[in-house]
Amino acid sequence: MIQIDLSGAQKFFTKAGPDYAAASRAHEMLTSGSGLGADFTGWLKLPKAILDTELDRIVAAAEKIRSRSGALVVIGIGGSYLGARGAIELLRPVPGKGDPEVFFVGNGLSADAFCDTLEKLGDRDFDVNVISKSGTTLEPAVAFRIFRELLKKKYGAAADEHIFATTDARRGVLKTLADSNGWESFVVPDDVGGRFSIFSAVGLLPMAVAGIDIRRVIDAAIREFDALDLRSSENPAWQYAAARQNLCSKGFGVEILGCYEPSFRFMAEWWKQLYGESEGKDNKGIFPASVEFTADLHSMGQYIQEGPRNLMESVVRFRRSRYSCPVPNSEDNADGLNYLSGRDLAEICGVAADAVREAHIDGGVPNLVISCSARDEEGLAELVCFFELACALSGYMSGVNPFDQPGVEAYKKNMFRMLGKPGAV
């Protein structure tokens, strides 16, 4: 279960404090379907829905891939890759023995990055999971065309057995291709936007291939969403949403998400999409940035401590560490570190986090601490449910539709025209 500590933000709030009445109204709008973008709120029931529909088939497909391939190539961009990548880097930063390596392509247009990935892939057996609601997004479509060629060269007529398509249930270019070629396919639900889709096949198939126990993830997500349905100011999602909006109204327009685990890096990228794309519209929105502590205390630390005072800081902590790593004793103590001998790195890291929190609050940076149980399947589910719900509430509280992304079309329109796509204007 997620816990949140707002005490480090208390002195920065307006006199009235976080507006829990507004959080309550937002929660009601969300669950009653009376708010903007109500057609895209299926993510709230996604863990239960997937359990009843595709979960067994996702697990079976993952087992098939794990049993025959040394790698899975995931083709997708935005919400079609950030969740899986974040989860896999957090929980499996080093592939376990026998786990296929998961590569992410089709999330950019760099020829160099594409060729580098091919080199890393080498001559391993591999499968492809192409993820796209429509099949027309340029980046994944181009990468998929190249990988279909590679599969045909490698596997001949059996190439089609190595393709798994996660796409619309009924229509679109990719669905048509999947049906006509007999690819096993999974559904991108109609009522779930990309950035909220981690608990669908979009996130779950790559996670399962990487060795993550997705049944544990889904069970924990069902419990967490149930717990987060609490209608009171004790709800951590209400607290996070209301605290952010309160601080934003006081001029804290940049939020830094920090974590002391380097493996959290791509979960922070997932978080940036979730909040940036949901809230950044109508000239509104808190700018989402991320830092990796303690590394970035020796980088962005100076700015956080003494730069312009428009930053708020949210720090994700794991209440249990996976490994223990005691500091060895030294007979001559030449480095002067014997005061730490026998103490675990995880304990020292916890003290450092407390020290940083105190320093940043003293420096004028409101601090929120968000903690989950551990760096495991349950902890992942807790974080995802919490951040998704709080994002929806925070978006409604600021008056925007948290479920659309109209601004993403602007560059695409220019690009298709400049590339000379038939019919583009």
Next chain:
Amino acid sequence: MIQIDLSGAQKFFTKAGPDYAAASRAHEMLTSGSGLGADFTGWLKLPKAILDTELDRIVAAAEKIRSRSGALVVIGIGGSYLGARGAIELLRPVPGKGDPEVFFVGNGLSADAFCDTLEKLGDRDFDVNVISKSGTTLEPAVAFRIFRELLKKKYGAAADEHIFATTDARRGVLKTLADSNGWESFVVPDDVGGRFSIFSAVGLLPMAVAGIDIRRVIDAAIREFDALDLRSSENPAWQYAAARQNLCSKGFGVEILGCYEPSFRFMAEWWKQLYGESEGKDNKGIFPASVEFTADLHSMGQYIQEGPRNLMESVVRFRRSRYSCPVPNSEDNADGLNYLSGRDLAEICGVAADAVREAHIDGGVPNLVISCSARDEEGLAELVCFFELACALSGYMSGVNPFDQPGVEAYKKNMFRMLGKPGAV
């Protein structure tokens, strides 16, 4: 040679435009040593200085490591690791055949990350490069203590031959340890701060071990710094510094550094330290953030296009691509991409970059394009020289000392007290 294009920022400037007279004064302060922090401006002459002093010995040490080890463990934090990591990920994202893998530790306190790195290291032969001016910074000191134990277990009496210390020339805990144990050591220059130290042994030894031709880097850096000594508004460093300060005065307080090469990720981290730590003080400074395009167009793209209008965007482009990657033709054209058949991904990416630029400018985001020759040794040198010089100028123009970092001490003081370090208060 670096080229910069300010045309996408033109309509956002103040009526008076970028203040090149102020850039000129800042440049004069820097080179005459009359500005704040003048004792820390040795980086301007570092490429020439290293050529005359340690370069041959760095190359020889790197050859020794490359000939006997499958990995180099670099222990350092902040400026003692970001430059090397950025350069290696940019130029050698996949280790070449026979190149040792370079691991970075001691830049955080996560027990999990530490243990994950040990697992990746496995039973390979390895060397250690410990980088610390003083030797007392907690993160690298703890990691080094643990790695000294590992080396002793693995190599016994020969362990000392596997340690290379990059530290103060004369004093400090690490220098004392190096001298008494006979470790080969290299110098962290007195007149160069960590974030400006990439062209010293701090950056060069790990880069050389990874297979980067550091003589080519240094030769190019000497040429680039010479070219950037130009005293006119044609100087791209003047243009970048003056444009940033002008836009900042108009309320554009967040700068997003974007790049279309995923391998640039850690160069962007290096850039964040350079600008964040140099400018973020006295309640001043532009907030430095980074994005990876095109991936993040499907993430932060919405916010950039339609969020609050306080963002400026600087985009790094490489004028040549390393690989070519043509889009294959498809007989049935089921995916509708045949209008791209035979065209190279690099060309398509360039068109996308132009399309994005146009969309973002239309959306109200000033755009600067910074281009270097290629993703190679010369390109790296060009970028580093340009960003370092422009940072110093920009800092002086905003009235701060760009070469100190007083705020970094705040958390350390708390931490040593809370950990019970002898003598800490």
